[in-house]
Amino acid sequence: xxxxxxxxxxxxxxxxxxxxxxxxxxxxxxxxxxxxxxxxxxxxxxxxxxxxxxxxxxxxxxxxxxxxxxxxxxxxxxxxxxxxxxxxxxxxxxxxxxxxxxxxxxxxxxxxxxxxxxxxxxxxxxxxxxxxxxxxxxxxxxxxxxxxxxxxxxxxxx
Amino acid sequence: xxxxxxxxxxxxxxxxxxxxxxxxxxxxxxxxxxxxxxxxxxxxxxxxxxxxxxxxxxxxxxxxxxxxxxxxxxxxxxxxxxxxxxxxxxxxxxxxxxxxxxxxxxxxxxxxxxxxxxxxxxxxxxxxxxxxxxxxxxxxxxxxxxxxxxxxxxxxxxxxxxxxxxxxxxxxxxxxxxxxxxxxxxxxxxxxxxxxxxxxxxxxxxxxxxxxxxxxxxxxxxxxxxxxxxxxxxxxxxxxxxxxxxxxxxxxxxxxxxxxxxxxxxxx
Ligand SMILES: Cc1cc2nc3c(=O)[nH]c(=O)nc-3n(C[C@H](O)[C@H](O)[C@H](O)COP(=O)(O)OP(=O)(O)OC[C@H]3O[C@@H](n4cnc5c(N)ncnc54)[C@H](O)[C@@H]3O)c2cc1C
Ligand code: FES
Ligand code: FES
Numbered sequence: 240x241x242x243x244x245x246x247x248x249x250x251x252x253x254x255x256x257x258x259x260x261x262x263x264x265x266x267x268x269x270x271x272x273x274x275x276x277x278x279x280x281x282x283x284x285x286x287x288x289x290x291x292x293x294x295x296x297x298x299x300x301x302x303x304x305x306x307x308x309x310x311x312x313x314x315x316x317x318x319x320x321x322x323x324x325x326x327x328x329x330x331x332x333x334x335x336x337x338x339x340x341x342x343x344x345x346x347x348x349x350x351x352x353x354x355x356x357x358x359x360x361x362x363x364x365x366x367x368x369x370x371x372x373x374x375x376x377x378x379x380x381x382x383x384x385x386x387x388x389x390x391x392x393x394x395x396x397x
Numbered sequence: 398x399x400x401x402x403x404x405x406x407x408x409x410x411x412x413x414x415x416x417x418x419x420x421x422x423x424x425x426x427x428x429x430x431x432x433x434x435x436x437x438x439x440x441x442x443x444x445x446x447x448x449x450x451x452x453x454x455x456x457x458x459x460x461x462x463x464x465x466x467x468x469x470x471x472x473x474x475x476x477x478x479x480x481x482x483x484x485x486x487x488x489x490x491x492x493x494x495x496x497x498x499x500x501x502x503x504x505x506x507x508x509x510x511x512x513x514x515x516x517x518x519x520x521x522x523x524x525x526x527x528x529x530x531x532x533x534x535x536x537x538x539x540x541x542x543x544x545x546x547x548x549x550x551x552x553x554x555x556x557x558x559x560x561x562x563x564x565x566x567x568x569x570x571x572x573x574x575x576x577x578x579x580x581x582x583x584x585x586x587x588x589x590x591x592x593x594x595x596x597x598x599x600x601x602x603x604x605x606x607x608x609x610x611x612x613x614x615x616x617x618x619x620x621x622x623x624x625x626x627x628x629x630x631x632x633x634x635x636x637x638x639x640x641x642x643x644x645x646x647x648x649x650x651x652x653x654x655x656x657x658x659x660x661x662x663x664x665x
Contacts, residue, residue, distance in 0.1 A: 260427070261417065283415050287481055296455065296484035302414045303485070304407075307429060350480065372479020 247308040249274070250318030258305035265289045267305035268315060276316035276345045280374065287373035290346040290353075291315050297353035299372075316345035319352065328352060328390045335386035339377035347373045351387045359395055363388060399428050399516075399540045406430050406542045408451040409485030411478065412494040430489075430542060439463055444550030450489035450512075450543040454501075455480075457488075467548055468661060469504040469557030469576055469654075476500045476561060489543045495529040496570075498596035502529070503576030504559040506593040506601055509549050516541030526593070529600045555580040556661035558654045561595070562646050564637065571596045572638040575626070575650035577606075579658040585613045587659065592622070597630040597647050604629055604651060614659050622655060623648035 242257040249272070256271045265282075268274040268291070280286035282301045289300040292314040300315075319326045328351050331337070338344045347370065354361055354369045361369070366387055367380070375383065399406060405424035407413055408431065416422035430436050436451040439460045446463055454474045457463060464471050477486045477500050491499045492512070506526040514521050517540045525546070528535050537543075557578040563569035574595035580588050588611075592604040605628075608621035632643035 263414065282418060284411055284478065284482055287479065290481055293484070296453065297480050298484040299411075299481045302410050302482075304410065304414070304427075304429075307410075307431075353480070369480050372481045 243306045245306060245309045247310065248312045250314060256305070260304070260306060262305045263301050264291070264303040264305050264308055264313075265300040267308070268300060271305075274315055274317050278342055278345060280342065280346075285372075285374065286343070286346070287350060287370075288343055288346040290349045290373065292349060292353050292356075295356070297350055314349070314352075316349055319348060326352070327393050328355070328387065331386040331390035331393070332383075335382050335389065337378060337382040337386035343373060343375040343377075347375065347383055351383075351390070354387075355391055355394060359391060361388075361391060399542060404428060406493075408436075408487040408490040409453060409482075410490075411482050411486045412490055435544065442547060446548040448488065448546045448548070450545050451487045453484055454486050454488075455483040458483075463548075465665075466551045467504075467508060467557060469559045469578065469658065470501070470508055470510070470548065473501040473504040473559040473574070473576060476559070488546055492525060492528050493535050493537065493543065495531070495533050495535050495600075497529075497532055497599055497601065498571040498574065499529075499601075500559070500561055500571060500574055500595065502526075502601050503574050503593040503595045504557055504578070505546065505576075506603070507576040507578035507591040508557060509578075509591070511547040511549075512543045513545045513547065514541050515544045520544070522547070526601060526603070531599050551665075552580055554583045554662050554665055556658050556665055558657035558661065560650045560654045560657070562650060570637065573597055573632075573643055573646045573650055575647065575654045577651065577654040577658045579609070579655065579662050581659065581662045585659070585663060587612055587614065590655070592626065592651055592655070594626060594629065594647050594651065597632040597643055599631075602629045602631075606655075609655065614655060619652045619655070623652050626651035 278288035280288035284299045284302045291300045403425040407427050407429045431451045437449045457471050457474050491501045510525045511522045559576045561571040561574040576593045578591045587609045590606040590609040592606040593601050595601050604626045612618035627648045630644040
């Protein structure tokens with residue numbers, strides 16, 4: 240089958256790629272665009288390691304076709320730091336040791352950013368529910384939540 | 398294009414793409430409905446609402462007017478999956494995937510929601526409960542898809558509620574789901590009640606809720622509703638719940654959802 244030509248904005252820059260009709264956005268990011276920060280944990284929407292933000296909405300890139308990216312504005316984990324300067328969430332995750340193996344971390348960070356974009360002052364409960372689709376085998380989640388809440392406070396200037 | 402054999406419509410893909418990967422669904426073409434104007438969005442319509450069939454769950458929860466009028470419909474839709482899944486999962490996909498445990502369907506049916514179906518023969522309006530016919534099967538004909546859902550105008554002092562029971566607090570499949578829609582006279586007496594259950598039969602099933610009409614949901618009315626709910630259950634036995642367990646929980650959830658719907662109706 241013919242490949243589909245797609246143009247989208249990825250991390251603020253125009254990107255063009257060719258993809259197979261059945262190729263997922265996660266496959267496109269990793270295999271066509273060499274953006275390997277997004278991870279494949281399950282491929283079925285359960286783990287959140289592949290989380291990206293599409294037109295302001297958090298989605299699993301493993302449950303989206305690459306062809307659907309046409310004309311959208313996408314943010315991946317690679318778009319989070321500004322050059323060498325880490326995003327406050329990234330910085331706080333390091334300070335709080337909110338990662339061990341790190342496999343879940345890109346997805347957790349992108350999901351956390353999506354939360355703070357919408358709700359700069361979340362309650363802990365809100366944060367836990369928001370991240371229910373991001374599985375972590377290592378940390379037990381408490382450190383992730385602590386880092387997220389700390390970053391939120393810092394970003395609010397508290 | 399959808400008329401071609403083996404073509405499937407795509408909304409959020411949170412069922413379809415999983416099924417493609419597992420090999421359970423092998424379409425030879427996929428049509429992304431989201432690109433069709435009107436498939437996404439919520440508008441006021443004849444005193445009620447018209448919801449584009451592919452609108453993502455998260456968008457429903459962000460519409461204050463819809464949440465106020467149909468809190469039960471919205472809570473059913475918002476229970477679907479995680480934040481990520483909410484960013485894509487639609488009412489049409491939930492209904493047309495035709496799982497008996499689909500969380501948005503009992504309250505849509507209880508609300509009297511209508512699916513606007515389009516296809517090669519034009520447009521027709523169908524009650525939501527007529528769409529799923531058995532697990533994984535719908536009554537849609539080849540080439541047909543759902544364009545929108547219509548929620549009727551809300552009378553004053555009416556509301557709804559959805560409750561589901563799952564072994565975890567998030568991200569699981571309903572063992573039982575109960576959707577209740579209640580209209581009152583404004584003084585707390587019920588004038589109409591509609592109750593549908595999910596996950597206790599091959600499709601959603603309606604409970605005879607006539608026992609609630611004329612009552613203020615006293616203990617006797619609740620006991621009758623509990624019995625009526627248990628009477629329509631034909632559940633399966635599986636690791637999530639035995640037949641006896643699901644049947645008992647159905648009665649409990651119907652009662653609790655009715656109480657919430659009544660309370661909400663009083664607050665409107
Ligand atoms: C991690 C995860 C958790 C989940 N949790 C839940 C849950 O808690 N409760 C629950 O009920 N479901 C759950 N689901 C299932 C799924 O998310 C829902 O059923 C969702 O509503 C499907 O909508 P969609 O738009 O993604 O459908 P799609 O995958 O796009 O489509 C589903 C089916 O409907 C058809 N279809 C889509 N749109 C139309 C249309 N407009 N007209 C006709 N046919 C159409 C498709 O061809 C396909 O057969 C979960 C899924 C995942 C991956
Ligand atoms: S890889 Fe997408 S949710 Fe697990
Ligand atoms: S740090 Fe290992 S999975 Fe989260």
